[in-house]
Amino acid sequence: MTVSRFSPQEILETIRMVQMENLDIRTITMGISLRDCGDRDIRRSASHAYDKICRLAGSLVRTGEELAAEYGVPVINKRISVTPASLVVECADQDDYPLFAEALDRAAHEVGVNFLGGYSALVQKGMTRGDRMLIESIPAVLAGTQRVCASVNVGSTKAGINMDAVAQMGHVIADTARRTADRDGIGCAKLVVFCNAVDDNPFMAGAFHGIGEPDCVINVGVSGPGAVLSAVQKAGKADFGALASAIKRAAFKITRMGELFGRAASRRLNVPFGIVDLSLAPTPAQGDSVARILEAMGLEQVGTHGSTAALALLNDAVKKGGAMASSYVGGLSGAFIPVSEDIGMIEAAASGALGFDKLEAMTCVCSVGLDMIAVPGDTPAETLAAIIADEAAIGMINRKTTAVRIIPAPGKAVGDTVHFGGLLGHAPVMALHAQSSRAFVERGGRIPAPIQALNN
Amino acid sequence: MTTSSGRVIVSVIGRDRVGIIAAVSAVLAEANANILDISQSVMEEFFVMIMMADISGASVSFAEIKQRLQARGESLGVKIDAQHEDVFNYMHRI
Numbered sequence: 001m002t003v004s005r006f007s008p009q010e011i012l013e014t015i016r017m018v019q020m021e022n023l024d025i026r027t028i029t030m031g032i033s034l035r036d037c038g039d040r041d042i043r044r045s046a047s048h049a050y051d052k053i054c055r056l057a058g059s060l061v062r063t064g065e066e067l068a069a070e071y072g073v074p075v076i077n078k079r080i081s082v083t084p085a086s087l088v089v090e091c092a093d094q095d096d097y098p099l100f101a102e103a104l105d106r107a108a109h110e111v112g113v114n115f116l117g118g119y120s121a122l123v124q125k126g127m128t129r130g131d132r133m134l135i136e137s138i139p140a141v142l143a144g145t146q147r148v149c150a151s152v153n154v155g156s157t158k159a160g161i162n163m164d165a166v167a168q169m170g171h172v173i174a175d176t177a178r179r180t181a182d183r184d185g186i187g188c189a190k191l192v193v194f195c196n197a198v199d200d201n202p203f204m205a206g207a208f209h210g211i212g213e214p215d216c217v218i219n220v221g222v223s224g225p226g227a228v229l230s231a232v233q234k235a236g237k238a239d240f241g242a243l244a245s246a247i248k249r250a251a252f253k254i255t256r257m258g259e260l261f262g263r264a265a266s267r268r269l270n271v272p273f274g275i276v277d278l279s280l281a282p283t284p285a286q287g288d289s290v291a292r293i294l295e296a297m298g299l300e301q302v303g304t305h306g307s308t309a310a311l312a313l314l315n316d317a318v319k320k321g322g323a324m325a326s327s328y329v330g331g332l333s334g335a336f337i338p339v340s341e342d343i344g345m346i347e348a349a350a351s352g353a354l355g356f357d358k359l360e361a362m363t364c365v366c367s368v369g370l371d372m373i374a375v376p377g378d379t380p381a382e383t384l385a386a387i388i389a390d391e392a393a394i395g396m397i398n399r400k401t402t403a404v405r406i407i408p409a410p411g412k413a414v415g416d417t418v419h420f421g422g423l424l425g426h427a428p429v430m431a432l433h434a435q436s437s438r439a440f441v442e443r444g445g446r447i448p449a450p451i452q453a454l455n456n
Numbered sequence: 457m458t459t460s461s462g463r464v465i466v467s468v469i470g471r472d473r474v475g476i477i478a479a480v481s482a483v484l485a486e487a488n489a490n491i492l493d494i495s496q497s498v499m500e501e502f503f504v505m506i507m508m509a510d511i512s513g514a515s516v517s518f519a520e521i522k523q524r525l526q527a528r529g530e531s532l533g534v535k536i537d538a539q540h541e542d543v544f545n546y547m548h549r550i
Contacts, residue, residue, distance in 0.1 A: 072539035
């Protein structure tokens, strides 16, 4: 018996994916250009930005909630990304950039979004005065605002790696941790250092509205590690070909939800639809873990030998299934492996099965990079910079986005745990190599673009 | 794919008992929603009833219908939800 075009099995499958396997729309992110908000007076610039965000995003949250109710699929986050702020504020005479960030924070609060991304600078080849000022202001901004997220792109396949910026970001991260020491250095959870950053990423903390984007756009990030886990479990002892097919089918269904929500949100808000981001984004909740998928493939615990291969298969199958499901795929589109936001990753890091070096290896085959990793509070800035350089090199050579979001937790040592709360989760402090990278990092200059850049 | 029809899928999941169809039908009738199709089956130990209804001529909003159905479900000890049909169109049809 069928209800029109759907069988009860199909309807129940959808309901089960939502209610038991945590399928959700992770974020509907409105990208807003602030390129028309520049002014010689930074107060006026901040005021223009505040007004524009409130005008365009005023009904974003309500629309997300309406769609969630009508379709019966939760929309976890409604967020905003804006033009990298350094491009907007550098025409100001004053250097008081935190004023601009405070306006962004107020606008985010006013329209009811929990994060706004784009306190950002793109410095892969060099810095302007505005870029430098913005980067220097990041620690104060992340300590002084609630909802503003910052990111800095320090490298790309086409430009190479700006090692001066990398060295500076080591200090920026250390300083941000110090300024938010009373909350385990949580400011660093709102700061991403990229190589090959993308213009249409809907996920925080690294979202910004790139320069080739329209005035306003809707991007959607889906998520469904639980639904993929269920598909892997049902595949039983299937061989790798059959396993990949099972993941592709689940990814297709998950991504269709993103396509539906993106189109509907675009129509209702009268804003163009940008992309669906195919990333598998975990949360600390049980049943919402990417690590558990890898373990269901046959690994005793994530981090052991075979983890990189398992993740490569997962990431590729998710893309293949998802690419069929959406007209416009973009953003980061790959499995995320943040440590503090994934219960399986947390357990593996705590038990010692997952070490820092294996984590770095895994980032070669997935999106995005070393994410939400707590390290000892006394880690030298040069070591943080060297970690960024390694990750940027992986991105540069492999023509992919990589990122570092690392928290040198003040006063904490290996074996301690840091608690960020909510979706940011908690994480054991991981051990790093003790040997110094200082002389390498302090060399200065730029790592030249690799031969991979010469593809014309 | 066409979207934004007035059709919704009402799903009832739980333990079977007398009066479920009557109760759901009554809520829909009160709201002037037209029932187009109905089916029931037992799957994975659950009683599952699924209705398709057209709410384009409904006298109250979809949100209100959804809330009334959920409230009625609670009094019957079953879970009732209503979702726009597009969610199933997108997931199960290309």
